[in-house]
Amino acid sequence: MSEQKVALVTGAARGIGLATAQDFAAQGWQVLMLDRDAEELGRVVSDVPGAVALDCDISDADAVASVFNGIDRLDCLVNNAGVAQFGPIEQCDFALWRSVMATNLDGTFLCSQAALPLLKASRGNIVNIASISGLRASTLRVAYGTSKAAVIQMTKQQAAELGEFGVRANCVCPGPVRTKLAMAVHSQDIIDAYHDAVPLNRYGSEAEIANAITFLASEKASYITGQILAADGGFDSTGVGLPALRGKGAA
Numbered sequence: 001m002s003e004q005k006v007a008l009v010t011g012a013a014r015g016i017g018l019a020t021a022q023d024f025a026a027q028g029w030q031v032l033m034l035d036r037d038a039e040e041l042g043r044v045v046s047d048v049p050g051a052v053a054l055d056c057d058i059s060d061a062d063a064v065a066s067v068f069n070g071i072d073r074l075d076c077l078v079n080n081a082g083v084a085q086f087g088p089i090e091q092c093d094f095a096l097w098r099s100v101m102a103t104n105l106d107g108t109f110l111c112s113q114a115a116l117p118l119l120k121a122s123r124g125n126i127v128n129i130a131s132i133s134g135l136r137a138s139t140l141r142v143a144y145g146t147s148k149a150a151v152i153q154m155t156k157q158q159a160a161e162l163g164e165f166g167v168r169a170n171c172v173c174p175g176p177v178r179t180k181l182a183m184a185v186h187s188q189d190i191i192d193a194y195h196d197a198v199p200l201n202r203y204g205s206e207a208e209i210a211n212a213i214t215f216l217a218s219e220k221a222s223y224i225t226g227q228i229l230a231a232d233g234g235f236d237s238t239g240v241g242l243p244a245l246r247g248k249g250a251a
């Protein structure tokens, strides 16, 4: 077996997933880039040295099984593919609820389960991507926030059950990043509210989230499992009053 480690990143055609694929490749890993947007994936795969494109919708159990059947080594699975729909609870109809759960929750479950034989063989690890919306509730996110809170709990379930096989499972909760997903749902009001609520007073970058993901995937995190790491500029740790106090620290 070659010494080169292999990572599979879902939702790798753009945004945080693409940055994660690039970071793994820069660290010498081979990357399997999975996405349901085959066209976009085809455009970017050659930018990631040695990467392989996998066209798959992670909410489709048969498609997931067939993709994982074709893989012979896996050291890290990054469950990053996600969708966001924001709206009031009364307007979140069942079809919309199901479409969010189908990718964010079902897809994460399906890929993790399909990857298990490979991860047990390599004593590899899983990095799930949840969100600060899974840690703290806010308006309009009944489906999205609930799906991400479930991903956080799934991470703990995985860590509890897979530790005896040497398989670790951790979770990264990104704060706001200006990706296509975020910009589709972040109105100007939401953008302003994030600036007010984030101690570092800015959005994060795709690369900053990727750094947290590849750290948890690496040997440097070999005794870390079941952890939920917010890469969020301090949002999760902060309560009310931040804007009112800003700039008055020296007084």
Ligand SMILES: NC(=O)c1ccc[n+]([C@@H]2O[C@H](COP(=O)([O-])OP(=O)(O)OC[C@H]3O[C@@H](n4cnc5c(N)ncnc54)[C@H](O)[C@@H]3O)[C@@H](O)[C@H]2O)c1
Residues within 6 Å of the ligand: 010, 011, 012, 013, 014, 015, 016, 017, 034, 035, 036, 037, 056, 057, 058, 059, 080, 081, 082, 083, 084, 102, 103, 107, 129, 130, 131, 132, 133, 173, 174, 175, 176, 177, 178, 179, 180, 181, 182
């Ligand atoms: N951008 C943010 O502010 C932010 C904040 C918190 C959490 N996140 C999470 O980070 C992850 C990546 O988000 P992003 O902002 O880079 O989004 P993005 O929309 O830029 O990229 C998501 C990628 O996932 C793919 N995808 C979606 N559903 C899929 C499916 N069913 N099967 C296969 N591929 C699928 C899309 O085609 C796309 O390429 C998501 O899980 C998201 O919830 C993002």
